[in-house]
Amino acid sequence: MKRATLVAATLAMVGLTAMAGCGAARKSADRYATTYFTEAKTLNYFLLLDSTAQRVAANTQDGLVENDRFGRYVPSLAESWTHNDDYTVWTFTLRQGAAWVDSAGQRTAWEVTADDFVEGLRYVADPANGIKNVSTIRKVIAGLNGYYYDLLDIDEGKDIGMTREAAEENFRTVGVAAPDPRTVVYTLTKPTPYFLSYLVTELFFPLERAFLDQVGAQDFGTSRERLIYSGAYYLADWQRDKQIVMEKNPLYWDAASVPVKTVSMQKVTDPAVSVEMFIRGELSATGLQADQVKALAGTPQAEFVYPAEISSVTYWFIQNFSSDNPEFRAFVNNPDFRKALYYGIDRVKLLSLYDPYNPAGLLRNTVVPEETVVDENxxxxxxxxxxxxxxxxxxxxxxxxxxxxxxxxxxxxxxxxGAIKGVSPATVDMKPVAEFAVDGKLPLQMLYVHSNDANDTKMALLLQAMLEEVFQGQVKLVLGQYVDDKFNDVVEPRRFDLVYDSFRFGFGDPSAQLSRLVTDGGINDGRYSDPEFDALIQEAEGENLLSERYALFSRAERLFIDRVYVIPFQVGGGAYTMSKAVPFTYPRGGFGTTRFKYKGMIVEREPVTKARYEKLKAEFLSEMESATKR
Amino acid sequence: MLRYMLKRFAQSILTVALVVLAVFMLLRLMPTSGYFSREDYVTMDEAARTAYLRTLGVLDDPFTQFGRFASALAGGDLGRSITVYPRTPITEILAEKIPYSLWFGVAGISVSMALGLLLGVMMARYKDGPTDWLGTAYVVVVRAVPSLIYLFLIQTAASRLLGLPMIFYADDVSSWILPAASMALPGLAWYAIWLRRFMVDEENKDYIKFAVAKGVPRGKVMTGHVLRNAIVPLVQYFPTQVLLTITGSLIIESIYSIPGMGGLLVYAIRQHDNTLVQALVLIYSALVVAGVFLGDVLMALVDPRIKLSSAPVEREAA
Incomplete structure (x- = not known):
């Protein structure tokens, strides 16, 4: 058992209590009104399919741990936890008296118990429930992968020597147990010092089995009445494509840390409407795109505009190492050519399409995002x-x-x-994206594939002109296009020379991205192969002391970028905001669900000015440095 | 008449069934990778993706799926949405959304019909005068300028000027005014310009000139003869327009945040929600077919010269 974790948890609780005290002392408006653009498809919190549903789930359901305002993992429904020496067994002690409430905020017959976490995982692990994200943890929890595939094989009609009922009985072999109503134990497949980072995802939320049986698996979460709530808010109103209203849960275990009593979200389709509503005082916060910021220049509102949080998603360029284009295939396998591309793409110029005021603010040079993964120090x-x-x-x-x-x-x-060695004239068939002839001579022709999005198209044209200029006419970009949601069908089957892609950062460890980028990795779109990089990743995965582990991962990542297997260029998110919510008073994090909580948020009567934001940011960064070190 | 109606009813059922079958089969030709985000696609292996598709019910033989759909439909069950609002009964979604579209649609049509017909009559009555010029200018603007421009202008400028909310709130009556007015604008222009055109056509016919020459008062000529005959071609479209209010308005519902039916079909297609698409296609095609049928019947009622049956007309002896 690691006392260090216990101490950390206690310290975190102390911090949280102090923060809660702060929150209670600072006066907040009772209501926070904002807008959203994509409807929550379902309230079934295991089936999160969009950012709105994520936000609702984060605020209406609690997990064992949650992110605090510094992004640390702090106690939530678990009041403490321990793990064994090799981080393969994690034991959580639940707080007493946490209640499930209904859509009227009334106490139900159920309390949140350890069984609810077992049932939650049972629900997630059953392929019949269609939880796509289960892939993230299938190989993390002991026995889960086998259990999942047994059920899946049976559903596919394969004879595996047992009935579905018998296979379901085998859930007891999966690494989750509730030895008593207040204790949850997870047994993992391998040492996982970053296991807490999985717990801020919805996959580890609790599920009251009796309620599920009452409403039926099909109907669970299809309306606010067909759901019960364990979080800081309950869903008081949900009109599809209209509005979401969350009211403070009167029975919440940490009610003192929830200053805002009502969260009202109106669906709008046009960001300009949201900005106008904010200006008229109908909203507490709104997002802005760069063109809207420009429109506000010179108005009284201009002083309220400040940068929005960036996300942990990284966009990177990928090169196709086994391209059907013989000219590009010859060049891409040459490290000097890849370096030439690395230095020859003016990323700031490309990003000015998204933010003409501060394009460099959208730059990211690493695969793993900053301020997302922190070691024990x-x-x-x-x-x-x-x-x-x-x-x-x-x-x-x-x-x-x-x-x-x-x-x-x-x-x-x-x-x-000018003749490329070993390359003969040919027709490159990458239909339906493109078909073009190459002559085996300079200039090098390479296919850049982009979506039909207006900015993507502009970026492609800009890149085409840019590379032609930088390489003095020796590189010609052939442009190919796909419809925005058809990447998997059209581009993924190797129909590109250069393209950009991005992936969610799933949990708090560099392996979340780097282990998927190895030779046989799931997101190695370029199909490169580098045994040295693979070996470094394998070595890093075997190290449990975080500082040692990250040292190895960072060496691997540096080698990966130096050899230009991908070219990171842009952060996700960004843009701008105007808000009456005081920045840095609410949770943050680079992944998972609990970072979307409004818990702790202070809402003022007047919008926060940019100058005040800068001051608060400086104070916050200083606080965060000492808080994370502690 | 009864025989005609029965025949048309049978044709209508067949038409709707064919439309639904065609759409049903076409949907099954769409690639299944559309059910996965980029992240899902790379994170899930082939077996997991297959299992997920099975939970959506899209892997069975299309005819088996159609049989399942048809038998559920016979029991009044439209099925459940699979991707737009996963697992939610489609009847529940429609019950939530149709009233909004219907209310605003009927309000829009009522206003546009009342004002449009009045404007059309006035434009025809005072042809080439200021009323006609102004009316024509209005029609030209509404029909020539992309609707998003003037609708957005109304939403921002008019709401500010009149102190009205920018978006719709069910519990605030003042927020209903701008969307209902916006809904009426194009229809108003349509009724006005077509009625004017048909009335001007009628006015130039010999029987009208004869009536005027005989000394029938102009007002009586306009209402009793010109208007009555000019409105016949318009009447045919009334039932379809009223019935199709259920489908909602994509643009107006979108900009005023009205949670109606507008855009639902397009969104369902983009999201590969087969069950929702086929339910909507079934409803919309049935409405169109019913609207055309009712339009024919209404036209026959308004214009005694139109006979729907092919029964021989008895001629009076000379």
Whole structure:
């Protein structure tokens, strides 16, 4: 048993209590009104399919732990926890008296008990319930993968020597148990020092089995009445495509930390309407795109605009190492050419399409996001040697370096007269994206594939002109297009030379992305192969002391980027906001669900000015540094 | 008449069934990868993706699926949405949304019909005068300018000027005014310009000139003869327009945040929600077919010269 964790949990609780005290002392408005653009498809919190549903789930359901305003994992329905020495068995002690309430905020017959967490995982693990995210944890919890595939095989009609009922009985072999009503024990497949980061996802939320049986599996979460609530709010109103109203749960275990009593969300389809409603005083907060910021220039509202939080999603360019285009295939397997691309893409210029005022603010140079993964000493993963320099490099666009690397690649790959060695004229068939002829000579032709989104199209045209200029006409970008939601059908089957992609950061460890980028990794879209990188990742995965582990991962990531297997270029999120909610008073985090909580949020009568935001940010960063170190 | 109605009813049922079958089968041609986000697609293996598709019921043979759909439909069950509002009974979704579309649609049609017909009569009555010019200018603006421009202008400028809410709130009557007015604008122009055109056509016919020459008062000529005959071609479309209010208005419901039916079909198609699409196609095609049928009947009632049956007309002896 690790006392350190107990101490950390206690300290976190002390911090939380102090914060709660702060929250109670500071006066907040009772109501927070905002807008949303995508309807919550369902209230079934295991089936989260969109950001609105995530927000509702975060505020109406609690898990064992949650993010605090610094992004740390602090007690929620679990008041403490311990783990064994090798981080394979985690034991959580639940707080007493946490109640399930109904859609009128009334106490139900049920309390949140350890069984609810077992039932939650049982629900998630059954393929018949269609929980897509279960893939994230199937190989984390002992026995879960086997249990899932047994049920799946039976549902597919395969004979595995047992009935579905018998297979369901085997859930007792899955690594979750409730030895008593206040204790939940998870047994994991391998040492997982970052296991707490999984617990802020909806996959580990509790489920009251008796209620599920009462409403039926099909109807569970299809209306606010067909759901019960364990979080800081209950759902007082939900009109599809109209509004969501959450009222403070009167029986909430941490009611003192919930200053806002009503959260009202109106659906709008046009961001401009949201901004206008904010200006008229109908909303407490609104998001703004760069063009809207421009429209507000010179108005009294301009002083209220400040940058919105960026997300942990990283966009990166991918090169196809086994392209059907023989010219590109010859070049992409040359490290100097990849370096030439690395320095030759003016990412800031591309990002000015999304934010003309501060495009560099959208830059990201690493695969793993900053301020998302922190070691036991409070050190950010991206501050480790190798990555810290990358992060500090900011905009590294350099025409001279790009040309120099390109010249080296040309010298190695052509015969001196512009003919690419080993490449004959051919027709490149990447239909339906593109079909084009290559002559086996410079200029190099490469296919850049983009979606039909207006900004994506502009970016493609900009990139085309940019590469032609940087490489003095020796690189010609052929443009191919796909319809925005058809990437999986059209592009993924290797129909590109260069494309960009992005993936969710699923849990609090660099392996969330890096382990999927190895040679046989699930998001190795480029199909490169690097045994040295694979070996470093494997070594890092075997290390349980976080600082050692992150040192190994950061070495691997630096090597990965130095060899230009992908080119990170943009953070997710960004844009701007105007808000009466005081920044940094509410939870944050880079992944999972609980970061969307409104718990702790202070809402004032007047909007926060940009100057005040900057001051609050500076104070917050200083506080966070000491808090995470502690 | 009864025989005609029975025949048309049978044709209507067949038409709707064919439309639904065609759409049903076409939906099954869509690639199943559309059911997965990029993240899901790479995170789930082939077996997990297959299992998920099975929970949606989209892997069975299309004819088996159609049989299942038809037998449930016979019992009044439209099924459950699979991706737009996963697992929610479609009847529940429709029960929530139809009243909004119906209310605003009927309000819009009532206003546009009342004012549009009045404007059309006035434009025809005072042809080439200021009323006609102004009316024509209004019609040209409404029909030539992209609707989003003037609708957005109404939403922002008019709401500010009149102190009205920018979006719809069910419990605030003042928030209903702008969407209902916006709903009426294009219909008003449509009724006005077509009625004017048909009335001007009628006015130039010999029987009208004859009536005027005989000294029948102009007002009586306009209402008793010109208007009555000019409205016949318009009457045919009334039932369809009223019935199709249920389908909602994509743009107006969207900008005023009205949780109606507008856009639901498009969204369901984009989300590959087969069950919802086929339910909506069934309803919409039935409404169109019923609207056309009722339009024919109404036209026959308004214009005694139109006979729906092919029974021989007895001629009076000369």
């Amino acid at each position: 409070g050190r950010d993963y991206t501050d480790y040697p190798g990555l810290a320099e990358l992060k500090a490099a900011g905009d590294y666009f350099d025409t001279d370096k790009a040309r120099s690397y390109f010249a080296k690649a040309v010298a190695a790959l052509t015969d001196g007269a």
